[in-house]
Amino acid sequence: xxxxxxxxxxxxxxxxxxxxxxxxxxxxxxxxxxxxxxxxxxxxxxxxxxxxxxxxxxxxxxxxxxxxxxxxxxxxxxxxxxxxxxxxxxxxxxxxxxxxxxxxxxxxx
Amino acid sequence: xxxxxxxxxxxxxxxxxxxxxxxxxxxxxxxxxxxxxxxxxxxxxxxxxxxxxxxxxxxxxxxxxxxxxxxxxxxxxxxxxxxxxxxxxxxxxxxxxxxxxxxxxxxxxxxxxx
Numbered sequence: 014x015x016x017x018x019x020x021x022x023x024x025x026x027x028x029x030x031x032x033x034x035x036x037x038x039x040x041x042x043x044x045x046x047x048x049x050x051x052x053x054x055x056x057x058x059x060x061x062x063x064x065x066x067x068x069x070x071x072x073x074x075x076x077x078x079x080x081x082x083x084x085x086x087x088x089x090x091x092x093x094x095x096x097x098x099x100x101x102x103x104x105x106x107x108x109x110x111x112x113x114x115x116x117x118x119x120x121x122x
Numbered sequence: 123x124x125x126x127x128x129x130x131x132x133x134x135x136x137x138x139x140x141x142x143x144x145x146x147x148x149x150x151x152x153x154x155x156x157x158x159x160x161x162x163x164x165x166x167x168x169x170x171x172x173x174x175x176x177x178x179x180x181x182x183x184x185x186x187x188x189x190x191x192x193x194x195x196x197x198x199x200x201x202x203x204x205x206x207x208x209x210x211x212x213x214x215x216x217x218x219x220x221x222x223x224x225x226x227x228x229x230x231x232x233x234x235x236x
Contacts, residue, residue, distance in 0.1 A: 017164075046224060055212060056165075058224035100164065109180075110225065114164035 015039045017113035019101050024119045025091055033086045033099050033116045041106025047075050047086045048100040050115065056100055060086070088118075096120045125149065126228035128213050134234045135203050143198040143231050145213030153216045154196040155225065156180075156188060158209040165212065171196055203235045 016038045025031040037045070044063040048056035062068055062077035062084060074087040086099055098115040105111055129144045147154065156168040167180030171190040185207060187199045196215075200207055210232050214225040 021162075048224075055227035055229050056225075057227070061224060102165075109167065109170075112165040114162055 015103075015105065015111045017101055017103060017111055019099075019113040019116045021114070022117045022119065024121060025088075027091055027093060027120055027122050029091050030087065030089050031091060031118065033088070033101075033118065035084045035086070035101035035113060037082050037084070037101070037103045037111070037113075039103045039105045039111055042079060043104040043106065043108060045075075045077055045084050046102045046104070046110070047073075047084075048102065050098045050100060052097070059099075091120050093120050093122070125226055126213055126215055128211075128228035128231050130231060131229070132232040132234075134236060135200075137204055137235055138202050141200045141203060141233075143200075143211055143213075143233070145196045145198070145228060146194050147196075147213075147215045147226075148194065149215060149217075149226065150193060151215035151217045151226070152193065154190065155214045155216075156186070156196070156198045157212045157214065158182065158207075159212060159230075160209050168198065168211075203233075205235045207233065208235045209233060 018036045047059040049059050050056040060075040067076045072089045077084045098117045100115045101113040102110045126147045152173045155170045157165040159165050166182050168186050169188040171177045174193045177188050210230050212230050213228040216225045
């Protein structure tokens with residue numbers, strides 16, 4: 014079967030750095046996505062990785078290792094507004110997105 | 123309209139009733155999707171449509187049906203609602219022509235079946 018694993022919940026301090034990990038086992042691989050979802054709202058696109066390595070977008074970076082079936086989302090200079098759930102999703106060989114259950118990130122002052 | 127519009131925003135529905143959740147996009151995306159999101163389970167695909175006139179079953183299609191008469195609209199119908207269909211429903215769209223396409227989501231419909 015196909016599986017995406019991420020921690021259920023993480024806590025971090027405002028101004029700090031946090032890394033959210035995602036491991037996957039899927040039927041084929043055609044890219045990995047990270048989405049942010051604030052409580053009661055729709056998911057919004059953060060990043061996309063298809064090749065190994067680090068993609069940086071401002072305070073957010075996403076890393077991929079296809080051989081290890083592993084990705085992480087790195088959030089720097091945390092702000093209170095970063096409190097949200099972060100969803101990892103992998104596009105399989107049929108170009109369908111397989112979603113993780115999400116990681117709830119709590120930011121404390 | 124900008125992006126994807128879903129209606130209604132929320133609904134309380136009696137078990138056994140029929141209901142259609144509406145989804146309209148104005149981005150001319152060719153692919154559209156219906157997901158349900160339940161606590162601790164993540165997003166699960168109900169049905170999808172790669173282009174107007176075609177539909178396919180996702181991971182949890184039972185009890186739901188869809189149609190795609192044109193590019194913009196993708197309604198989801200619950201023929202006879204059951205309490206296990208209580209969930210938040212998201213409609214999404216994407217442009218399959220773009221290699222790194224992401225999905226754009228509607229704001230969701232919170233459905234409670236009692």
